[in-house]
Amino acid sequence: MLKHKEVRVRFAPSPTGYLHVGGARTALFNWLFARHHNGRFILRIEDTDFTRSSEEMVEGILEGMRWLGLDWDEGPYFQSQRIERYREFADKLLQGGSAYRCFCRVENNSAGGLGHPCRSLTPAESAARANSGEAFAVRFKVPGDKTTFQDHVFGSIEVDNSVLEDFVLLRSDGIPTYHLGVVVDDVDMGITHVIRGADHISNTPKQILLYLAAGCPTPEFAHLPLILGPDKQRLSKRHGATSVMAYAEAGYLPDAFFNFLALLGWSPGDDREMLTREELIRLFSLEGVGKADAVFGLDKLDWFNSQYLRNASPEVLRRIAMEELQAEGIMPFSPGRIDAALALLKSRIRKVKDFSTVFRAFFADDYPYDEAAAARFLKEPALRNLIPELLSRYRQDAAFALESTEETLRRFAEDKGVKAGLLINALRVALTGQGVAPGLFEIMQVLGREKTLSRIERLAEYLQDQ
């Protein structure tokens, strides 16, 4: 129905906290919708609650959006800079008779509803009291009827206006409330589709009433089901990381997080899950949004992350790994060797954070033997004599090629009548400190002859001390 008109959507967070998962999902869906329709994605900061808003939070929100790659076409606009405009709007409503002054004290504003005492003040009395300097708030005069609207996700929603009560538009300090702010801004900014969390469903009738009273066309509405924690309760700090930047720090890739988030509450309609941004943009539609709240589960996010990590280009992977290693104070002794190590470790990594633990032995000599690994693979008494012998055989292998290192070990095992696995597992602990690692002989290649030999030597010494 709005084919000829440019689609304009907005993400309007209030800077009273960091960008959390729910907010990020809302921003993401708005972004996808805008990109899909070649429309505009506008960022607006709803900072009319001066006591709880902060510049730091604004920066945090922008940081989160940049991390996710959600670029905006306009803004950020700040409501705090448009106060005059809201007053003007409220004043117009006041003049037109669809709002009235309320002189109640903030503390006892109990009487809401159609029966609010100030509603029956005569225009003359109201104006006189205002002129005498008495403080007042502006309340909207909710008409007695029903308000119905079509939601793109939830369908038809109807409420009896009597449950709405005469809500405040302008506080007695002249600052607009949320309802006034959003409507005025959405009108002024030409917003065509309001896509936001389902927690705003019950606010929508109030806002529609405002559009009507002001004679402005209403935008389309689409409410997104909420994201819940594993306990099905609203996602909160109790559930651990709730800020998207916490996920960035925990080692998730923005693309993986993006893909995962897009599928929370939306589905392309078929079985596809691994989707690029381009595909997501092409496929996205409000029809694919579900109504039921979704639980934010880490298992699948981890899986997505491992997929993206595995599919990342060598350049990207190297950059990510280098950053992580440096952050952990591990300096690769041979940067060129990192690609070889990455090739071996790729499939074993789920989060960027894993790089430092799994990579450590590849680039640092100061690693301990994992206790469990030692208990499992180094307890065989025969190893004490076997390892030094094996070491001397390896010393004779000058080429130290992938095939020869394996052949040397297997032949030695055969000569001694022991299983190759016994030696392989022991050497794995020696070379990596871990009981879990890539194939032993591949590791030897990455480490090189010198490192390998000295580490086997270290194992021999360790076994002597046992």
Next chain:
RNA sequence: GUCCCCAUCGUCUAGCUGGCCCAGGACACCGCGCUUUCAAUGCGGCAACACGGGUUCGAAUCCCGUUGGGGACGCCA
């Protein structure tokens, strides 16, 4: 308390214009294969239409109720 909304495997979901569904995919989990540990990978398995009434030849799909869950009721957003 009042109002609004939601309800398919443990989780994300497909299905939603009724028969192709004794319900499909993915994650997780459990087996088996491979094997030098762990991954990866291949194969297989476990597992859901909340409940009760209708409507219909036939319902996960439509209607009503119950239960459960969520949201909103601020001079917060």
